[in-house]
Amino acid sequence: xxxxxxxxxxxxxxxxxxxxxxxxxxxxxxxxxxxxxxxxxxxxxxxxxxxxxxxxxxxxxxxxxxxxxxxxxxxxxxxxxxxxxxxxxxxxxxxxxxxxxxxxxxxxxxxxxxxxxxxxxxxxxxxxxxxxxxxxxxxxxxxxxxxxxxxxxxxxxxxxxxxxxxxxxxxxxxxxxxxxxxxxxxxx
Numbered sequence: 001x002x003x004x005x006x007x008x009x010x011x012x013x014x015x016x017x018x019x020x021x022x023x024x025x026x027x028x029x030x031x032x033x034x035x036x037x038x039x040x041x042x043x044x045x046x047x048x049x050x051x052x053x054x055x056x057x058x059x060x061x062x063x064x065x066x067x068x069x070x071x072x073x074x075x076x077x078x079x080x081x082x083x084x085x086x087x088x089x090x091x092x093x094x095x096x097x098x099x100x101x102x103x104x105x106x107x108x109x110x111x112x113x114x115x116x117x118x119x120x121x122x123x124x125x126x127x128x129x130x131x132x133x134x135x136x137x138x139x140x141x142x143x144x145x146x147x148x149x150x151x152x153x154x155x156x157x158x159x160x161x162x163x164x165x166x167x168x169x170x171x172x173x174x175x176x177x178x179x180x181x182x183x184x185x186x187x188x
Contacts (some may be wrong), residue, residue, distance in 0.1 A: 124140040
């Protein structure tokens with residue numbers, strides 16, 4: 001069965017162009033409604049964060065490096081500072097005691113206390129605590145000595161990975177003092 005042939009009049013080119021413009025406009029509106037509009041808030045938030053970061057960088061540049069104007073010089077100085085900090089951290093970590101070195105460190109502390117002239121009454125390690133990648137060993141040390149001797153002992157332990165957390169001194173007899181030192185030992 002043959003269908004009859006339909007002869008349509010030719011379409012004017014201006015209507016073709018108008019139709020293409022309408023289709024293109026519909027595509028743009030569809031993209032705007034379904035692709036851009038849902039993400040517009042996220043884009044604005046990210047632009048705000050970027051502006052905030054730029055402001056912070058400008059403030060840091062002006063405060064840290066007031067006489068340097070070139071951004072490449074500032075980046076070089078920041079990189080040098082970062083390298084120096086990493087070297088300082090690495091050299092400091094070498095002084096940290098390992099968990100296996102704890103008894104050796106306690107022996108060193110008692111030897112330094114005896115060398116300074118402290119009379120140790122009690123040496124009480126507390127349970128080890130973990131702080132990030134490091135371990136902390138609180139240590140309570142009750143001593144009896146003169147104040148100058150306690151100061152000499154504290155001076156002698158300053159190169160050890162020990163931090164004086166608390167110092168309690170009570171005077172019972174003169175010239176002797178009873179002191180409770182709560183030391184914190186940082187370990188790897």
